[in-house]
Amino acid sequence: MNIVISGMGIIGGSMAKAIKKYTDNYVYGINRSPLPLKKALECGAIDEIGNSDTLEKADMLVLCTYPEASVRFVEENADKINKSCVVIDTCGIKSGICQRLSQLADEYGFTFVGFHPMAGKEKNGFDVSEADLFSGANAIIVPCDAPHSAVDKVASLVKKLRFGNVVFASPEEHDRMIAYTSQIPHVLACAYVFSPNCVKHKGFSGGSYRDVSRVANINASLWSELFIENKEPLVNEIDTLINNLNKIKDEIKKGDREELAKVLHQGKVIKEALGE
Amino acid sequence: MNIVISGMGIIGGSMAKAIKKYTDNYVYGINRSPLPLKKALECGAIDEIGNSDTLEKADMLVLCTYPEASVRFVEENADKINKSCVVIDTCGIKSGICQRLSQLADEYGFTFVGFHPMAGKEKNGFDVSEADLFSGANAIIVPCDAPHSAVDKVASLVKKLRFGNVVFASPEEHDRMIAYTSQIPHVLACAYVFSPNCVKHKGFSGGSYRDVSRVANINASLWSELFIENKEPLVNEIDTLINNLNKIKDEIKKGDREELAKVLHQGKVIKEALGE
Numbered sequence: 001m002n003i004v005i006s007g008m009g010i011i012g013g014s015m016a017k018a019i020k021k022y023t024d025n026y027v028y029g030i031n032r033s034p035l036p037l038k039k040a041l042e043c044g045a046i047d048e049i050g051n052s053d054t055l056e057k058a059d060m061l062v063l064c065t066y067p068e069a070s071v072r073f074v075e076e077n078a079d080k081i082n083k084s085c086v087v088i089d090t091c092g093i094k095s096g097i098c099q100r101l102s103q104l105a106d107e108y109g110f111t112f113v114g115f116h117p118m119a120g121k122e123k124n125g126f127d128v129s130e131a132d133l134f135s136g137a138n139a140i141i142v143p144c145d146a147p148h149s150a151v152d153k154v155a156s157l158v159k160k161l162r163f164g165n166v167v168f169a170s171p172e173e174h175d176r177m178i179a180y181t182s183q184i185p186h187v188l189a190c191a192y193v194f195s196p197n198c199v200k201h202k203g204f205s206g207g208s209y210r211d212v213s214r215v216a217n218i219n220a221s222l223w224s225e226l227f228i229e230n231k232e233p234l235v236n237e238i239d240t241l242i243n244n245l246n247k248i249k250d251e252i253k254k255g256d257r258e259e260l261a262k263v264l265h266q267g268k269v270i271k272e273a274l275g276e
Numbered sequence: 277m278n279i280v281i282s283g284m285g286i287i288g289g290s291m292a293k294a295i296k297k298y299t300d301n302y303v304y305g306i307n308r309s310p311l312p313l314k315k316a317l318e319c320g321a322i323d324e325i326g327n328s329d330t331l332e333k334a335d336m337l338v339l340c341t342y343p344e345a346s347v348r349f350v351e352e353n354a355d356k357i358n359k360s361c362v363v364i365d366t367c368g369i370k371s372g373i374c375q376r377l378s379q380l381a382d383e384y385g386f387t388f389v390g391f392h393p394m395a396g397k398e399k400n401g402f403d404v405s406e407a408d409l410f411s412g413a414n415a416i417i418v419p420c421d422a423p424h425s426a427v428d429k430v431a432s433l434v435k436k437l438r439f440g441n442v443v444f445a446s447p448e449e450h451d452r453m454i455a456y457t458s459q460i461p462h463v464l465a466c467a468y469v470f471s472p473n474c475v476k477h478k479g480f481s482g483g484s485y486r487d488v489s490r491v492a493n494i495n496a497s498l499w500s501e502l503f504i505e506n507k508e509p510l511v512n513e514i515d516t517l518i519n520n521l522n523k524i525k526d527e528i529k530k531g532d533r534e535e536l537a538k539v540l541h542q543g544k545v546i547k548e549a550l551g552e
Contacts, residue, residue, distance in 0.1 A: 002524040009515055014305075030501055073431075097304060116482065118480070118482040120482070120483060126470055128515060133466065137482065138479050140320035140480060158285065167478045167480065167550055169443060169480075174472065174480075177473060177477065178480065179473075180471055180473040180474070180480075181473075181480045182482065182484050183300060184468065184471075185484035185485065187524050187525075188464065188468075188521070190520075190524060190539075190540050190543035191520035191521045191523075191541070192380070192464075192517060192520075192525055193541070193543050193546045193547060194459065194516075194523075194546070195456055195460075195513060195516050195517065195541065196516075197452065197455075198456070198550075199546065199549070201457050201550075202441070203308040203416070204443065204445075204450075204456075205394065205440045205457035206396070206414060206492055207395075207457070208414060208457065208458050208462065208490075209458070209461065210501050211461065211487035211488065211491075211545065212464060212487065212488060213552070214441060214482055214484075214487055216544070217543065217547040217548065217552065218541075218543050218548065219544075220537040220540040220541035220544060221533075221537050222439065223537075224533045224534075224540055225533060227528050228528060228531050228533055228536060229290040232526060233367065233477065235528060235529060237471060237473070238521055238525045238528075239525075240471050241468060241472075242521055242522070243466055244466075244467035244468075244470040244520055245463065245467045245514055246469075246518070247467075247515065248437035248463050248467055249348055249514045249515075252504060252507055252510060252513065252514075253507065253511060254502050255507065257497075257500045257501060258500075260500040260504060261497050261500035262496075262501060263466075264466055264494050264496040265468050265496040267466035267470070267471065267496075268492070268493050269384070269493075270469045270470070270474060270492065271492050271493040273475070274474075274477075274478070276489070
């Protein structure tokens with residue numbers, strides 16, 4: 001296949017490197033600024049620097065930019081995308097994005113399949129990309145209304161890139177689950193480090209501080225876009241979390257050790273039922 | 277030194293193993309149930325099984341049981357503790373415990389120094405103890421009113437056991453910081469897994485879910501004691517966290533991407549200022 005990757009950041013760079021490492025596909029890279037493309041070419045992550053004309057021979061187009069930028073790229077280049085091309089995004093939210101990209105696919109004759117690789121780092125950019133970033137990570141495929149053959153093509157590529165589980169979900173299910181599994185930890189990490197005691201933590205902290213605060217070193221422009229695009233499910237999850245914090249707080253205030261232990265013990269029950 | 281360790285769980289077992297691995301001290305173990313003592317003796321974590329009479333020849337007594345049980349052990353055996361003995365606890369909270377143990381020390385003539393090793397696991401008991409559990413971990417020493425020589429003795433032992441930073445704090449400072457660095461992540465982990473979406477997370481989660489939920493597999497009877505003993509600082513931190521969650525939630529609801537990004541960006545600023 002000719003695979004065009006739009007966006008040479010950590011995700012695009014890692015996709016390119018993984019495709020070159022684990023498959024025989026030919027990879028074109030497209031990026032707004034030239035430096036990451038130069039680096040990608042030099043290290044063999046891509047075979048060639050592409051441009052919008054390259055889309056005419058693309059069997060697959062992988063969108064690895066922010067959600068709005070991904071839609072804009074397709075809008076601006078839709079007439080050049082080969083009709084047999086499967087377009088996949090890599091955005092962290094799906095409802096709005098999938099709807100708009102599916103509509104463009106219908107209009108211009110190519111195929112769209114939603115895709116979300118559940119991997120990342122606290123740093124961004126091509127320099128931190130790596131071929132094995134996705135190794136063992138969950139891959140969520142959001143088929144929308146794409147034909148089976150296109151969905152299979154995506155699933156087959158994903159497996160070759162060493163992802164772990166591959167799950168299929170509707171855009172709404174994806175967004176509801178992602179609000180919980182990925183967005184809440186990011187909201188939380190920021191809220192946690194906003195405490196006035198954070199700056200004094202050294203000498204007093206261990207693994208728990210490190211784990212909860214890790215993703216507070218956030219890419220604010222990306223995540224503000226992701227949070228607002230997923231407003232309703234995310235606000236629901238924040239409310240659920242606050243309610244549960246209040247429930248534990250009330251038991252602490254009451255001061256009955258047995259009653260508090262009963263509430264906390266549910267955490268153990270849930271984790272053990274999940275085999276974690 | 278003759279060191280007596282009371283409590284052969286993960287902390288007592290790891291202290292014993294570390295002392296035998298990294299120092300020449302002679303270690304006695306005391307425990308309510310005999311099995312962990314038998315195991316500790318077999319693997320060389322202790323030199324001998326001790327009893328309350330052993331306290332007469334102890335140069336150091338390390339309390340490695342739950343807070344209330346630690347105080348009770350000293351209360352019940354105070355008259356047997358050698359007057360030149362330095363007693364240290366390993367509890368996760370200090371204000372109440374240190375006050376009571378300092379008072380017993382004054383009354384019976386031995387010395388008390390508070391100590392909190394910032395290490396642990398999601399599992400408990402002697403079987404998961406290890407000599408290098410504390411390797412690189414923070415050690416908090418709470419001198420209370422102990423003489424310099426006793427505090428130095430504790431600090432010197434702690435350094436030999438391969439702890440990382442050693443910090444000194446008052447009981448109140450310790451408890452305020454621990455509410456933030458250690459207790460909040462445990463409250464949070466439980467509150468987080470109480471969401472109805474938790475049980476469905478597989479296939480949709482990555483490192484963020486794993487990190488925030490890790491300590492939800494909680495020892496409920498220990499932590500309910502620690503939380504209630506540290507009620508005021510902990511409730512304050514929970515309130516701070518809820519306020520900060522609401523602040524982010526309100527920005528998400530307003531939907532102004534730039535304003536939300538400004539708030540989130542503070543997370544990055546704080547983490548980077550800490551060099552994290």
